Amino acid sequence: xxxxxxxxxxxxxxxxxxxxxxxxxxxxxxxxxxxxxxxxxxxxxxxxxxxxxxxxxxxxxxxxxxxxxxxxxxxxxxxxxxxxxxxxxxxxxxxxxxxxxxxxxxxxxxxxxxxxxxxxxxxxxxxxxxxxxxxxxxxxxxxxxxxxxxxxxxxxxxxxxxxxxxxxxxxxxxxxxxxxxxxxxxxxxxxxxxxxxxxxxxxxxxxxxxxxxxxxxxxxxxxxxxxxxxxxxxxxxxxxxxxxxxxxxxxxxxxxxxxxxxxxxxxxxxxxxxxxxxxxxxxxxxxxxxxxxxxxxxxxxxxxxxxxxxxxxxxxxxxxxxxxxxxxxxxxxxxxxxxxxxxxxxxxxxxxxxxxxxxxxxxxxxxxxxxxxxxxxxxxx
Numbered sequence: 001x002x003x004x005x006x007x008x009x010x011x012x013x014x015x016x017x018x019x020x021x022x023x024x025x026x027x028x029x030x031x032x033x034x035x036x037x038x039x040x041x042x043x044x045x046x047x048x049x050x051x052x053x054x055x056x057x058x059x060x061x062x063x064x065x066x067x068x069x070x071x072x073x074x075x076x077x078x079x080x081x082x083x084x085x086x087x088x089x090x091x092x093x094x095x096x097x098x099x100x101x102x103x104x105x106x107x108x109x110x111x112x113x114x115x116x117x118x119x120x121x122x123x124x125x126x127x128x129x130x131x132x133x134x135x136x137x138x139x140x141x142x143x144x145x146x147x148x149x150x151x152x153x154x155x156x157x158x159x160x161x162x163x164x165x166x167x168x169x170x171x172x173x174x175x176x177x178x179x180x181x182x183x184x185x186x187x188x189x190x191x192x193x194x195x196x197x198x199x200x201x202x203x204x205x206x207x208x209x210x211x212x213x214x215x216x217x218x219x220x221x222x223x224x225x226x227x228x229x230x231x232x233x234x235x236x237x238x239x240x241x242x243x244x245x246x247x248x249x250x251x252x253x254x255x256x257x258x259x260x261x262x263x264x265x266x267x268x269x270x271x272x273x274x275x276x277x278x279x280x281x282x283x284x285x286x287x288x289x290x291x292x293x294x295x296x297x298x299x300x301x302x303x304x305x306x307x308x309x310x311x312x313x314x315x316x317x318x319x320x321x322x323x324x325x326x327x328x329x330x331x332x333x334x335x336x337x338x339x340x341x342x343x344x345x346x347x348x349x350x351x352x353x354x355x356x357x358x359x360x361x362x363x364x365x366x367x368x369x370x371x372x373x374x375x376x377x378x379x380x381x
Contacts, residue, residue, distance in 0.1 A: 012048060012056040016041045019097045028186055032162065040090035044070060059095075060104050064111040067091065071112065081115040088112055121350050122316040123308045130155065130317055133309070134196075136299035142208035142227040143282060147295050149197075149204035150279055154311060156197035157181070158318035158335050161311035165287045170274040174198065174243035183337040191335065201278075202244055209280060210236065216284030235273035319344070323351040 020038050023029040029037075047070050048056050074084050091109050098104030125133065134151050138144035154164050163181050171180040177193040193201070211227040232240065241248045242255040261267050279287045292311050300309050319332050333344040360366045 011058045012045050015059055015098065015101075015103065016045065016094065018101075019094050022097060023093075030184070030186060033184075036086075037090045037093070040087045041094060043087060044091060047073060059098060062108060064108040067108055067112055071115075075115070085114040088114055122320075122346065123306070123313060124316050124320045124350055125305065125309065125313065127321060129303075129305050130314075130321075132303040133299060133305055136303045137295075139203075142211045143295070145200075145204050145208040145227075146212065146279060147292075147299070149200040150292060151296070151299075151314065152197040152200040153179075153193070155314040155318055156194040157191035158315050159191060160184075160315060161289045161292050164311075165277070165279055165289055165292060167278040168275055169239060169278060172201075172243070172278065174201075181337065187337065189334070189337045202240075202247065205236065205240060205278075206232065206244075206247070209278075212280040212282065213284045215282060235270055238270070239273070316347075316350070319347045320350050323347050 016038070019041075020034050023037060024031075024034050045056065048062070051066070051069070071084060071088070074087070088109065091112075092107070095104050095107040095109050099107055134148065134155065137148040137151065139148065150164060153159065153167075154161065157179055159179075159181060160183070163183060166182060167179065171182075173180065173190075174193070177195075177198055179191045179193055181189050181191045183189060207228045207230065210232045211230040213233075214230065231237075237248075237251075237253040238256040241251075241253040256266075256270060261270060277286045281287045281291055289311070296309065296311055300307060315336070319336060322332055322335075323329070329341065329344055329348065332347065333341050336344060338344045
């Protein structure tokens with residue numbers, strides 16, 4: 001629900017709300033992106049109120065010098081350059097929308113220049129550190145089983161954490177070890193699931209997920225030692241029987257039959273199940289990106305790994321380790337879902353293994369002298 005409009009802010013807030021609605025409905029931006037744009041424009045609105053003593057001017061009355069003052073105020077407040085650039089991007093989009101709608105005759109943001117930013121290299125773990133991290137979640141606890149499946153999936157498929165927590169059962173194409181991923185701008189791509197991630201996901205789906213789903217009906221339940229005895233619900237049994245037939249041979253589970261799905265009620269239950277999130281929180285609800293980050297912080301401490309690690313670090317590791325092992329940059333771009341290959345090329349600066357190999361292959365005096373040549377050059381010494 002939109003926030004009630006303060007009469008003193010109406011001149012600015014109304015076009016801002018219309019702009020956010022435009023991003024959501026016509027541009028099909030994700031809820032997270034619309035929320036971020038809204039927060040950036042809200043910060044600008046608060047600045048305008050402060051400058052104009054509690055009232056807001058009409059947006060078409062705001063000139064470039066006033067916006068330069070906004071940029072200067074953020075610089076003096078020591079905002080990060082990336083934050084300033086992001087807020088300017090929100091303003092540019094807002095005024096382009098104004099030109100489209102007709103209430104802005106000109107765009108005052110066209111005279112603004114983004115602050116020069118330094119592009120820092122992403123932090124990446126070694127393959128040994130990755131293994132320690134992926135082995136940190138306990139396997140005798142439903143949350144640990146879930147977290148292991150999450151970490152393995154993010155690293156195996158190179159997902160953003162938001163893409164991982166947004167996975168639905170309809171996105172799992174496990175007979176081909178493929179995930180359907182909804183990335184930025186709601187663009188879809190296919191991501192690959194390795195054998196370790198597939199196995200971690202199987203263990204989670206067979207035992208821990210139903211335990212967590214039951215928690216929403218009985219949140220006081222804490223008998224986690226018995227979570228492996230929890231039987232999946234009928235729809236999940238059908239799903240597992242279809243994709244893991246070798247694991248359900250001794251059970252009475254079977255994939256859904258065409259005759260079963262011809263029943264309207266059964267088909268409705270099945271469609272509702274396919275739209276459920278794969279990963280659940282401790283109370284049986286949908287998982288958030290912040291919850292994943294909090295869990296990861298615990299495993300980082302347990303594994304004794306650098307505290308700079310975040311869920312997105314696993315995505316950086318995915319790309320860098322692929323590059324180190326010989327994958328080409330164009331394929332990595334597709335797997336990451338990057339629109340521009342320039343975004344992917346940053347990993348060529350991180351992958352010292354690949355750079356060193358290229359250097360030693362190409363430079364005539366890069367490789368070490370062997371012992372015989374060294375003795376010959378030193379007069380036999």
